[in-house]
Amino acid sequence: MAANNSEAVLGEGEGRGVKHEAGEEAVGEGKPAAAAAQAPAAMLPRSGSRPQLDLSGAAIHGTSEDRNPTILLPNQSDDISHLALDIGGSLIKLVYFSRHAEHSNEDKRKMSTKRRLGMLNGGRRSYPVLGGRLHFVKFETGKLSECLDFISSKQLHRGGVDSPSWRSGAQPDNIVIKATGGGAFKYADLFKERLGVSLEKEDEMDCLVAGANFLLKSIRHEAFTHMDGQKEYVQIDQNDLFPFLLVNVGSGVSIIKVDGHGKFQRVSGTNVGGGTYWGLGRLMTKCKSFDELLELSQRGDNSTIDMLVGDIYGGLDYSKIGLSASTIASSFGKTISDNKELSDYRPEDISLSLLRMISYNIGQISYLNALRYGLKRIFFGGFFIRGHAYTMDTISFAVNFWSKGEAQAMFLRHEGFLGALGAFMSYEKHGLDDLRIHHLVERFPMGAPYVGGKIHGPPLGDLNEKISWMEKFVQKGTQITAPVPVGFPATTGMGGFERPTAKGDILRSDASAALNVGVLHLVPTLDVFPLLEDPKKYEPNTIDLDLNEYKYWFKVLSDHLPDLVDKAVASEGGTDDAKRRGDAFAHAFSAHLARLMEEPAAYGKFGLVNLLELREECLREFQFVDAYVSIKQRENEASLAVLPDLLMELDSMNEEARLLALIEGVLAANIFDWGSRACVDLYHKGTIIEIYRMSRKKMQRPWRIDDFDMFKKRMLTDKKGQPYKRALLFVDNSGADVVLGMIPLARELLRHGTEVVLVANSLPALNDVTANELPGIVAEAAKHCGILRKAAEAGGLIFDAMAGIQDDLKDEPVLVPLMVVENGCGSPCIDFRQVSSELAAAAKDADLLILEGMGRALHTNLNAHFKCDTLKLAMVKNQRLAEKLFNGNIYDCICKFEPVP
Numbered sequence: 001m002a003a004n005n006s007e008a009v010l011g012e013g014e015g016r017g018v019k020h021e022a023g024e025e026a027v028g029e030g031k032p033a034a035a036a037a038q039a040p041a042a043m044l045p046r047s048g049s050r051p052q053l054d055l056s057g058a059a060i061h062g063t064s065e066d067r068n069p070t071i072l073l074p075n076q077s078d079d080i081s082h083l084a085l086d087i088g089g090s091l092i093k094l095v096y097f098s099r100h101a102e103h104s105n106e107d108k109r110k111m112s113t114k115r116r117l118g119m120l121n122g123g124r125r126s127y128p129v130l131g132g133r134l135h136f137v138k139f140e141t142g143k144l145s146e147c148l149d150f151i152s153s154k155q156l157h158r159g160g161v162d163s164p165s166w167r168s169g170a171q172p173d174n175i176v177i178k179a180t181g182g183g184a185f186k187y188a189d190l191f192k193e194r195l196g197v198s199l200e201k202e203d204e205m206d207c208l209v210a211g212a213n214f215l216l217k218s219i220r221h222e223a224f225t226h227m228d229g230q231k232e233y234v235q236i237d238q239n240d241l242f243p244f245l246l247v248n249v250g251s252g253v254s255i256i257k258v259d260g261h262g263k264f265q266r267v268s269g270t271n272v273g274g275g276t277y278w279g280l281g282r283l284m285t286k287c288k289s290f291d292e293l294l295e296l297s298q299r300g301d302n303s304t305i306d307m308l309v310g311d312i313y314g315g316l317d318y319s320k321i322g323l324s325a326s327t328i329a330s331s332f333g334k335t336i337s338d339n340k341e342l343s344d345y346r347p348e349d350i351s352l353s354l355l356r357m358i359s360y361n362i363g364q365i366s367y368l369n370a371l372r373y374g375l376k377r378i379f380f381g382g383f384f385i386r387g388h389a390y391t392m393d394t395i396s397f398a399v400n401f402w403s404k405g406e407a408q409a410m411f412l413r414h415e416g417f418l419g420a421l422g423a424f425m426s427y428e429k430h431g432l433d434d435l436r437i438h439h440l441v442e443r444f445p446m447g448a449p450y451v452g453g454k455i456h457g458p459p460l461g462d463l464n465e466k467i468s469w470m471e472k473f474v475q476k477g478t479q480i481t482a483p484v485p486v487g488f489p490a491t492t493g494m495g496g497f498e499r500p501t502a503k504g505d506i507l508r509s510d511a512s513a514a515l516n517v518g519v520l521h522l523v524p525t526l527d528v529f530p531l532l533e534d535p536k537k538y539e540p541n542t543i544d545l546d547l548n549e550y551k552y553w554f555k556v557l558s559d560h561l562p563d564l565v566d567k568a569v570a571s572e573g574g575t576d577d578a579k580r581r582g583d584a585f586a587h588a589f590s591a592h593l594a595r596l597m598e599e600p601a602a603y604g605k606f607g608l609v610n611l612l613e614l615r616e617e618c619l620r621e622f623q624f625v626d627a628y629v630s631i632k633q634r635e636n637e638a639s640l641a642v643l644p645d646l647l648m649e650l651d652s653m654n655e656e657a658r659l660l661a662l663i664e665g666v667l668a669a670n671i672f673d674w675g676s677r678a679c680v681d682l683y684h685k686g687t688i689i690e691i692y693r694m695s696r697k698k699m700q701r702p703w704r705i706d707d708f709d710m711f712k713k714r715m716l717t718d719k720k721g722q723p724y725k726r727a728l729l730f731v732d733n734s735g736a737d738v739v740l741g742m743i744p745l746a747r748e749l750l751r752h753g754t755e756v757v758l759v760a761n762s763l764p765a766l767n768d769v770t771a772n773e774l775p776g777i778v779a780e781a782a783k784h785c786g787i788l789r790k791a792a793e794a795g796g797l798i799f800d801a802m803a804g805i806q807d808d809l810k811d812e813p814v815l816v817p818l819m820v821v822e823n824g825c826g827s828p829c830i831d832f833r834q835v836s837s838e839l840a841a842a843a844k845d846a847d848l849l850i851l852e853g854m855g856r857a858l859h860t861n862l863n864a865h866f867k868c869d870t871l872k873l874a875m876v877k878n879q880r881l882a883e884k885l886f887n888g889n890i891y892d893c894i895c896k897f898e899p900v901p
Contacts, residue, residue, distance in 0.1 A: 082096050082097045082098075082156050082157075082159050083095075083096045083097075083151065083156040083157060083177050083178075083424075084096075084177065084178040084179065084180075084420055084421075084423035084424035084426075084427070085177065085178075085179040085180070085181075085184070085199075085420060085423065086179070086180050086181045086207070086417070086418075086419035086420035086423060087141065087179060087180075087181040087182070087183025087184050087186070087187060088141060088181045088182065088183060088250070088383065088419075089141060089182060089183070089251065090140070090141055090290065090383055091138050091139070091140060091141060091383065091416070092138065092139045092140075092141050092144065092147050092183065093136070093137070093138050093416060093417050093419065093420040094135075094136070094137040094138070094139075094147070094150075094151075094156075094420060095134060095135070095136055095417060095420040095421050095423075095424045096134075096135050096137070096154075096156050097133065097134055097135075097424075098133045098135060110838075111796075112795070112796025113795070113796055113819050113820065113821060113838065114838065114841075116795070116796070116817065116819065117819075117821075117838065117841040117842055117844070118841065118844075134424075136414065136417050136420075137150070138416065141183060144187060144190070148190075148191070148194045148195060151195060152194075152195060157175055157177060157195050157196075157197045158175065174198070175195075175196065175197040175198065176197065176198050176199075176200045177191070177197050177198070177199055177200065178199075178200050178202055178423040178424065178426050178427060179199040179200065179201060179202065179423060180201065180202045180203070180204050180207040180419045180420070180422065180423045181204060181419060184199050184201045184202075185201065187199075202422070202423045202426050204419060205254070205256065205264070205266060206262075206422060206426075207418070207419045207420075207421075207422025207423045207425075207426070208246070208248055208254075208256070208418050208419050208422055209246065209256060209258055209262075209264045209422065210261075210262075210421070210422035210425045210426070211417065211418035211419060211420070211421035211422035211425065212246055212258070212379065212381070212412065212418050212422075213241075213258070213261055214421055214422070214425055215412055215414055215418070215421065216236055216241055216379075216412075217238060217241065219413070219414070220235065220604075220605075220833075221233040221235070221413070221604035221605045222236075222412055222413055222414065223236055223379065223410045223411070223412060223413075224410065224411055224413065224601075225396065225408060225409065225410055225411075226389065226392035226393055226396055226409075226411060227393065227396045227397070227400070228393065229389060229393060231599075231601040232601075233601070233604060233605045234410060242258060242259055242260050242263075243257060243258060243259045243260075243373070243375060244257075244258055244375060244377045244378070244379060245257055245258070245366065245369060245370050245373070245375050245377065245378045245379065246258050246264075246379050246381070247362065247366045247378060247379065247380045247381070247382075248381055248382040248418070249273050249274055249362055249380060249381070249382035249383070249384035249385060250273060250274055250275070250382045250383045250384065251273055251274055251275030251276075251278075251383070252269060252270065252271045252272070252273040252274075252275060252276075253269050253270045253271075253272070253273040253362055253365070253382075254266055254269045255267055255268040255269050255365070255366060255369050257369075257373055257375070267369055267372075267373070268365070268369050270361070270362070270365055272358060272361060272362075273358070273362065273382075273384055274290075274358075274382065274383050274384030276358055277293070277354050277355060277358045277384065278290050278293060280354055281293040281350070281351055281354055284342060284347070284350050284354075285347035285350055285351060286347070287347070287351075293351050294351070294355075294386075294388055294391075296347050296348045296350075296351035296352075297348065297351040297352040297354075297355045297390065298348075298390070299348045300346070300348035300349045300350075300351055300352025300353070301346075301348070301349050301352065302328075302349060302352045302353040302356055303326075304334065304345070304346070304349045305332055305334055305335060305345060305349050305350065305353040306328045306329075306330065306331050306332065306333060306334060306353050306356070306357075307328070307329045307330040307333025307334050307336075308325060308326055308327060308328060308329060309323045309324065309325050309326070309327045309328075309329050310324075310325030310326065311329070311333075311334070312329055313325070328356065328357075328360070331353060331356065331357035332353060332357070355390070355391065355394065356394055358384075359391055359394035359395050359398065360394060360395075360397075360398045361398075362380075362384075362395060362398075363394070363395040363396070363397070363398025363399045363402070363409065364398050364399075364402050366378050366380070366395075366399065366409075367398070367399045367402045367403050367407055368402075370403075370407050371403070371407075375407075376406065376407050376408060377407075377408060377410060378399060378407060378408065378409050378410065379410050379411070379412060380392075380395055380409060380410070380411050380412075380415070381411070381412050381415030381416070381418055382415065382416075383416070385411060385415055385416075386416060387416075392409075392411055395409050396409040413604065526824050526834045526835065526836065526837070527834075527835060527836070527837050527839075527840035528832070528833055528834075528835075528840070529832035529833070529835045529839070529840060529843060530840055530843050530844065531843045531846065531849065531866045531867045531868055532832050532833075532864070532865075532866060532867070533865040533866055533867055534865070535833065538832060538833060538864060539863075539864075540607065540609050540829065540830070540831045540832065540833070540860040540861060540864070541607030541608055541609055541859070541860060542608075542858060542859060542860060542861070542862045542863060542885070543607075543608065543859075543881075543884060543885075544607070545600065545606060545607055545608060545611070547600065549608075550596065550597060550600055551597070552880060553608060553611060554593045554596070554597060556677070557589075557593060557611070557615060558590065558593060559677070560675075560677065561586055561589065561590070562586075564615075564619075564627060565582045565583075565585065565586050566582075567627045567628060567631070568582055568585065568619060568624040568627035569581075569582040570630070571624065571625075571626060571627050571628070571629050571630060572624065581622045581623055581624065582622075582624075584622055585618060585619060585622040585624065588618055588621075588622070589614075589615060589618045592614060592618070596611075608829070608859050608860075609827065609829035609830075609831055609859065609860050612765075612827050612828050612829055612855070612859075613825075613826070613827035613829070616763070616764075616765045616766075616826050616827055616828075617826070620763070620826070625764065626764040627764070627766075628674060628734075628764070628766060628767040629764070631674065631734075631767055632734035632735065632767055632769070632773070635672065635688055635734055635735025635736065635767070636734055636735055636739060636773075636777055636780075638687070638688045638689065638735070638736075639688060639689075639735050639736045639739035639740050640739055640777070640780050640781060642689055642740070643739055643740065643743070643744075643781055643784065644784040644785075646665075646740055646744065647744065647747070647784070647785055650662065650744060650748075655716060656712065656716060658748065659712055659715060659716065659748065660708065660712070662744055662745045662748055663708055663711075663745075663873065663895060664696060664699040665696065665740060665741050665744060665745070666741040666742060666745055666852060666873050667699055667703070667741075667873060667874075667875055667893045667895070668692060668695035668696040668698075668699050668741070668875075669692060669695070669736040669737045669738075669739075669740045669741030669742075670732060670733070670737055670741065670852065670853060670854070670873070670874060670875040671691065671692075671695045671875055671877070671891075672688070672691070672692075672733050672735050672736045672737050672767075673732075673733055673737075673766075673767070673853075673854065673877055674733075674766050674767040675766045675767075675828055675854075675855075676854075676877035676878060679877050688735060688736055689736075692736050692740060698891065699893065703892070703893040703894060703895050704876070704882075704886050704888045704892035704893060704894055705886070705893075705894035705895060705896045706895055707895055707896055707897035708895050708897075710897045710899065711871055711895070711897040714869065714897070714899055715752070719752070723749075723752040723753045723754045724749070724752075724754040724847050724848040724869075725754065725755065725845055725846070725847050726754065726755040726756075726757065726842070726845045726846040726847065726848070727746075727749050727754050727755070727756050727757070727846065727847075727848040727849070727850060728757050728759050728839075728842060728843060728846045728848070728849050728850070729742055729745070729746055729749075729756060729757065729758050729759060729850045729852070730759045730760075730823070730830070730849070730850065730851045730852055730853075730856050731758055731759065731760050731769055731774070731852060731853075732768060732769075732852050732853025732854075732855065732856065733766075733767050733768055733769065733853065734767050734768065734769040734773070735767070737769075737852075737853075738769045738774070738777065739777065739781065741852070742758070742852060743777075743778070743781055743788070745850070746758060746818065747785065747787050747788055749848075750787055750788070750791045750815050750816060750818060751787060751815075753815075753816055754816060754848070755816045755817055755818075755819070755845075756791070756816075756817075756818050756819070757819045757820070757821055757842045757846070758774055758778075758818070758819070758820045758821075759771075759820075759821055759822075759823050759839055759842075760773075760774050760820065760821075760822065760823065761822070761823060761825055761826060761827075762822040762823060762824050762825060762826060762836060763825070763826030764826070765825075765826055765827050765828050766828055768828060768855075770822075771820055771821065771822035771823070772822075774820045775797045775820055778792050778797050778798075778818065778820070779792065779797065779798055782797075782798060787815060788818065790815045791815045791816060791817055791818035792818050794815065794816065794817035794818070795817030795818045795819040795820075796817075796819065797818060797819070797820060819842070821836065821838040821839050821842050822836050822838060822839070823835055823836055823839050824836030824837075824838075824839060827855070828853075828854075828855035828856075828859075829855040829856060829859050829860040830855070830856050830860060830861065831860065832861070832864065846868060847868045847869060848868060848869050848870075848871070849866055849868060849869070849870045849871070850870075850871045850872075850873065851870065851871070851872045851873070851874075852872075852873045852874065853873075853874055854874050854875070854876065854877055854878070854881075856874075857872040857873060857874040857894070857896075858874045858876065858881065858885070858894070859881075862885070862896075865898070866898070866900075867900065868900055869897070869898070869899045869900055870897070870898045871895070871896070871897050871898075872894060872895075872896040872897075872898075873893075873894065873895055873896075874893070874894050875891060875892070875893050876888065876889075876890060876891065876892045876893070876894070877890060877891070878890065
């Protein structure tokens with residue numbers, strides 16, 4: 001660690017952390033790693049206190065016109081450091097932070113809602129955590145100048161081009177950047193000369209462990225197994241994470257027993273690692289790069305070089321001791337008896353034999369150390385792994401073979417960035433080590449069109465600088481570059497082992513696997529929804545996306561893409577720039593669909609909720625803020641015009657008939673969904689009001705799921721005189737859906753004395769209404785309804801007396817409040833493991849949830865269980881989904897009521 005950081009030294013005994021001396025190579029070069037001397041015990045230092053901030057000041061920071069970052073506690077926003085590096089012998093890994101470019105929106109409504117929900121009475125943290133993104137970038141160390149150009153172009157060493165200090169023109173002196181790896185020493189002078197920064201060196205082993213702990217703690221699908229070409233994600237129990245074995249395979253191998261945060265021992269290692277493979281391979285095959293050597297192995301046949309058990313026993317197994325004929329008895333053993341020179345052997349076969357020899361030995365040595373310490377979980381990472389499927393398969397096979405299936409080899413999706421992440425974590429003021437899993441949302445790179453392994457699409461020029469998820473430094477005027485996919489595994493028959501192959505002989509290795517590593521969005525205002533019955537068992541997706549489901553939904557999304565691009569371009573005025581961005585969006589999103597078809601697990605565990613969110617995020621990354629804005633405005637106005645007549649009609653009914661009419665109205669209005677091709681076709685058959693009336697006529701019971709009578713009993717009998725305290729209404733589409741469906745239902749609950757919270761998207765998605773749009777809609781609706789007006793005033797949605805209100809409505813009694821909160825999402829679906837802190841606070845006193853719409857009540861959460869009464873309302877607007885869920889038909893409806901005792 002750096003000299004100016006104090007160290008907390010552990011006492012003698014079990015669990016001490018063994019640090020790596022600066023003079024000892026962490027990767028095992030120079031001498032056998034197993035014989036390396038162990039250094040005195042020490043923990044990774046952690047700050048004992050964090051800056052104290054003014055929470056009330058944070059609540060009113062900036063104005064809606066300011067372009068400020070999204071910040072939880074912003075008073076020390078400039079204190080965050082934006083960059084950390086891991087400079088190895090082969091690769092430079094960067095982790096850098098960029099701020100969210102969202103507008104501050106702490107208006108009167110939000111302040112009123114937060115005050116009512118008790119969110120301004122002290123915070124949960126006493127240190128700043130900025131909203132923003134963690135980006136991951138790699139460069140070859142031999143191309144260090146490109147790395148320095150990248151840092152300079154984004155001004156990462158000065159806080160980034162979006163920082164207040166950069167915008168003000170301030171030039172800070174004595175800039176210090178955290179760095180680890182041997183290059184932090186070797187290239188320190190060059191960083192000082194080119195960028196004017198000093199590199200503060202962090203211990204390599206400390207950073208490695210800190211980075212691994214952070215990922216396993218914070219990323220839901222970070223760890224995975226890889227056997228027989230199949231990737232399977234593993235959910236790690238945060239309470240059962242330690243101890244584990246961390247095997248870092250660089251040029252050599254370090255084996256580390258991790259007992260906790262800052263508690264670890266380097267227990268073993270070997271000098272036979274990635275450097276051995278690359279060095280011997282270079283001598284024997286004349287390959288000029290590590291990736292080239294790996295690519296050769298894809299086409300190799302090791303049985304021409306390795307001596308197999310079958311070679312010794314006449315093609316038979318040695319079944320008595322459990323060895324198959326295809327088991328390697330001796331790596332390179334056949335070359336002893338062959339009368340051949342090196343040039344007589346295919347380089348492909350040599351590469352594969354080398355890869356298997358080294359991978360099997362790493363797997364065996366790792367398992368023996370796990371056995372020594374009684375550990376079942378072994379995590380592998382490092383330069384040698386680099387996302388190469390066959391390498392992971394080989395290591396997994398070895399661990400499984402020697403442990404007889406009792407131990408498990410696991411790999412990390414961000415494994416190449418462990419050291420850089422650990423260096424980034426060492427900045428004391430981040431507080432990132434205290435983040436919970438729901439504060440980090442992983443997104444994926446967006447600017448990557450390819451077809452058949454080749455880049456296609458027009459040059460995007462300066463647009464490259466606008467696409468923040470393109471983490472490869474691209475010079476102006478060049479095309480967007482893209483990773484290429486890997487094909488599905490194929491059985492080769494060689495060694496009895498399935499070996500993944502790549503289409504067109506294109507290898508998905510370190511350089512081309514960038515799409516596997518997403519950007520981590522830090523959203524410190526996200527929480528687990530407190531009303532989930534069991535968050536650990538919660539799964540938002542109703543249907544798993546197998547290969548057939550992928551194919552179907554990819555076709556649906558692909559067919560919808562031209563119309564979506566047209567609307568996105570129109571929303572920006574149809575300018576040439578908008579058309580150019582629209583084309584780029586279409587190329588990029590199509591590329592991601594193609595990639596997921598090739599490898600469904602490429603981006604982690606992916607359900608329909610993730611697929612739909614991917615589309616919305618891709619739109620936003622190409623600067624399309626709200627593709628349906630004009631359509632939403634038009635439909636809102638048309639629906640508000642007929643709302644007074646609907647309310648009068650409802651008021652003329654008795655209570656029981658009115659409740660049925662309200663539920664029918666919600667289901668009927670849910671037909672207005674621009675995400676459904678069938679519903680879009682209906683728009684050509686009449687006006688919004690005509691379609692709504694037609695839909696109402698078809699709302700005849702019984703519905704496909706019909707629990708209305710149970711809900712009616714709960715509302716009108718069980719709750720008579722003792723209404724629900726607070727209802728959370730999760731709204732769906734703009735226009736008739738919210739205006740003629742959910743607002744009248746909210747009004748009825750208010751009439752019964754129930755507080756109502758309308759929950760809407762934080763960001764636009766298709767024609768879904770957003771939390772920013774809802775107050776204006778409610779205000780317009782309240783002009784014709786005293787119940788809504790008084791409740792909206794009580795909830796802080798309306799502050800000034802409104803002109804044009806009829807006199808007979810002004811004398812309505814003050815009712816319970818009507819509030820609006822954002823859900824923290826920008827997707828048609830919702831994942832209750834990650835909701836806004838506003839929504840989590842609103843849920844505190846809620847005893848009724850109403851989930852409305854296909855995305856929130858069918859695609860997701862149909863089978864979710866909550867701690868309070870829940871009503872799920874939706875029209876099925878997809879024939880395949882209707883058949884899959886209920887053996888039903890398109891336009892079937894569900895009214896699913898799930899009471900708690």
